[in-house]
Amino acid sequence: MNRLGSGIMISILAMAVMPVWHAAEASIGNKLVVAALRGDSTEVRKLLSKGASPNFADKDGCTPLIAAAGGGAKELEVWGNAITSKPAASRGTAEIVRILLAAGASPDPQDNRRSTALMYAAEYGNTESARALLDAHANPNLADSQGVTALHFAARGGKTEIVSQLLRSGATPDSRTIQGATPLGVAASSGRTEVVRSLLAAGADPKGHDSHGQTWLISAAYGGFVEVMSALVEAGAELMARDEGGNSALTHAAYMGQTAATAWLLDHGAEINARDKAGRTALGVARKRGHVDVAALLETRGGAE
Template identity: 30%
Template sequence: MARRRGLAGLEQVLTELTTDDVSDEPDAALLRAAAAGDADAVALALRAGADIEARDEHRRTALLLAATYDHVAVAQVLVAMGADPDALDDRHDTPWLVTGVTGSVAMLEALLPARPDLTIVNRYGGVSVIPASERGHVDYVRRVVSTGIDVDHVNDLGWTALLEAVILGDGGADHQEIVRILLAAGADPTIPDGDGVTVLQHAEERGFEEIARLLRP
């Protein structure tokens, strides 16, 4: 697979290194290497027979560990070898969902070739753009809205990405830019929260004047 995909470095690891250095059980070695960010050790563990979908005590796969700790090179190896970007752990996180929390555009790009399911939701019922908007991950939001993700998805709290950016944001430059990006991507500012309060009303109540200006018709 590495040869067919033109991944010369990975091919070299898989063909030239020996598995004698894999002193641990291969699945455990794979998970440890993924968490540590050691792409060569990941490839070596796979060559030694590790299950690419092996789970740790929290049901995290190697790819989920790589995404959690933002080890992009490890993720690239695992994606090239067919790792599942939609594997759920015991907190209902997937490798893809984690990128919305970390805000890593590089990891997002590493996972896209695996065609992650953008509709899988986290434990709050949200897609990745929602926590990214809350946390002020401007570059991530700018990139993820171009993937076809539903910018109007409503989570279990009754909040869209726009609502979360205002309700849980600080009203500063980053959250202002996220509101601009979401609106430009077609987000509907008239969708209210579960109590019927609109994002404009929330912005006005919180004194976020620039955001309120952006939201007014």
């Protein structure tokens, strides 16, 4: 056999072996993901010593680091040899995060939704995992397919310590999702007063609004979060800012039957008879929605329909 023929034969043999090799790699890689999901540090070390790649990604793009950073926060669905995973609940596996990083795992893996390990740690409140990732220089400003960052996740869940970690590591306090929501907006709509104050102290814009013109004060009023409303107004939020429908925070509070929020807004100078683009006042909205207490409050303050 000449050199050319020999080369062709070697190539054919290599091609025949490759599927087997890739299957073996996938098998040990999936085992590593599962071990990370289960919080089994002993098995993780064992698989790494056998050559499992800390940067392996399963069919959903889930790497061992993503699995561990969520605190093992996954539900496993096993069908024969096929393993898939999805976020579920937290059990905390910061030790495995450190093991994987020490083994060479990239601190910024992104799954098929572009979610990072840091996002999972932030979402599930795994403070030590977040710290380990940030110490390894994970990028706090990466965004998933919806424009959501780790700071959005931490803010929504009221994970105050992680919010502080992210801000110290350079997270942008006014990053926006594709719907225009900032971490401050998410925290305000979730009633996370302490997080709201931290973000405002870091320079977040209290006058911000989403793509529908809904301000963070409106979001807080809608949920009846008076302490958040107070923090926003104290920081400069406009009391009578309107959304795209011409609705103010007062209208939203009345719509949701938020008596305390309605009273607070009136006490702080909200225009009681301001009308939206459809000509409705807060009193008219409250009556239509059947919120008797709010309607009575508005009537005693001089509200008109």
